[in-house]
Amino acid sequence: MSTEAAAMRQAIRPDMPPDGPRAADLYARVKRVVPPVEWAVFEPDIDAILRLKRERNAVILAHNYQTPEIFNTVADIVGDSLALAREAADVDADVIVMCGVHFMAETAKLMNPGKTVLIPDLKAGCSLAESITGADVRALRVAHPGVPVVTYVNTSAEVKAESDICCTSGNAVAVVESLGADRVIFLPDEYLARNVAAQTGVEIIPWQGRCEVHERFVPADIETLRRDHPGIEVLAHPECDRSVVEVADFAGSTAEMARYVAERHPSRVALITECSMSDNVAVANPGVEFVRPCNLCPHMKRITLPRIRHALETMTAEVNIPVEVAERARRAVERMVAVGRGGPRA
Numbered sequence: 001m002s003t004e005a006a007a008m009r010q011a012i013r014p015d016m017p018p019d020g021p022r023a024a025d026l027y028a029r030v031k032r033v034v035p036p037v038e039w040a041v042f043e044p045d046i047d048a049i050l051r052l053k054r055e056r057n058a059v060i061l062a063h064n065y066q067t068p069e070i071f072n073t074v075a076d077i078v079g080d081s082l083a084l085a086r087e088a089a090d091v092d093a094d095v096i097v098m099c100g101v102h103f104m105a106e107t108a109k110l111m112n113p114g115k116t117v118l119i120p121d122l123k124a125g126c127s128l129a130e131s132i133t134g135a136d137v138r139a140l141r142v143a144h145p146g147v148p149v150v151t152y153v154n155t156s157a158e159v160k161a162e163s164d165i166c167c168t169s170g171n172a173v174a175v176v177e178s179l180g181a182d183r184v185i186f187l188p189d190e191y192l193a194r195n196v197a198a199q200t201g202v203e204i205i206p207w208q209g210r211c212e213v214h215e216r217f218v219p220a221d222i223e224t225l226r227r228d229h230p231g232i233e234v235l236a237h238p239e240c241d242r243s244v245v246e247v248a249d250f251a252g253s254t255a256e257m258a259r260y261v262a263e264r265h266p267s268r269v270a271l272i273t274e275c276s277m278s279d280n281v282a283v284a285n286p287g288v289e290f291v292r293p294c295n296l297c298p299h300m301k302r303i304t305l306p307r308i309r310h311a312l313e314t315m316t317a318e319v320n321i322p323v324e325v326a327e328r329a330r331r332a333v334e335r336m337v338a339v340g341r342g343g344p345r346a
């Protein structure tokens with residue numbers, strides 16, 4: 001940008017940061033997936049967020065399902081649930097802004113309780129997290145005495161507090177097998193439970209929760225993709241029904257899908273998961289053609305640039321967890337992280 005153009009921008013946009021990165025410098029990252037007309041709308045909020053991050057000493061964590069203008073420009077740390085949980089523990093900044101859903105903000109608070117954790121929209125929930133309560137877990141323990149409880153991270157802190165250990169879709173089999181038990185109660189995703197059961201000799205007792213995004217995929221979607229796009233490689237998330245996973249070329253967490261594309265460079269690929277994931281992996285893999293079967297998560301999409309900006313301006317909405325719940329929930333998350341780091345068997 002010329003000096004005159006920069007001066008003009010400063011004059012008409014007093015919220016421009018006086019130093020540090022500017023939105024205009026970041027467009028090259030996302031131009032494959034964000035058209036210029038949309039970028040013009042995003043730029044003022046991105047500049048304001050970059051400035052506010054410095055003023056508040058804040059970092060932004062963004063899940064793989066966030067839209068590309070958030071994921072690739074204002075976020076400092078990106079990844080799947082497991083990566084965000086691990087990275088949240090190491091944040092030095094005063095403030096963590098979680099661009100994801102509520103249980104992810106709770107997990108960040110559990111992992112780093114001394115920080116102020118903000119979520120840009122308190123209504124960013126999750127159909128899995130809402131499918132089960134702490135009382136449900138206590139009832140399951142009564143019905144299955146002595147059987148350990150493995151809880152997917154897509155749950156409230158209250159449910160985690162009733163659990164022996166947490167897991168993500170990336171480490172679920174390792175976590176189940178780390179317990180050394182013949183049977184485990186696996187909550188709350190019944191599809192993930194079936195996909196885990198297919199990979200282990202441990203008997204899995206499931207719950208009836210489902211992800212409202214992944215449950216919509218059916219095997220016929222994969223057949224149509226293969227017919228219309230010859231040579232396509234199909235990667236499915238294990239929150240999909242077993243019948244979908246069985247006809248995919250690969251099944252794995254969002255991090256494992258991203259790794260598959262980065263390492264194998266398929267000429268044409270479809271990610272059977274939330275829609276924004278394809279945009280974000282496409283940014284990092286310009287030589288790969290993405291066919292997008294588009295199911296959006298309405299909860300993830302509640303996080304927008306204006307709401308992130310508002311969160312940092314007003315320092316709301318803060319996520320806190322009652323101390324007695326937090327201590328027990330943190331134990332379950334930390335046991336999961338220890339398994340990932342080759343920690344002791346439960």
Ligand code: SF4
Pocket residue numbers: 101125126127128129154211212213214274297298299300
């Ligand atoms: S994609 Fe599914 S599991 Fe993820 S937040 Fe949305 S509803 Fe929950």
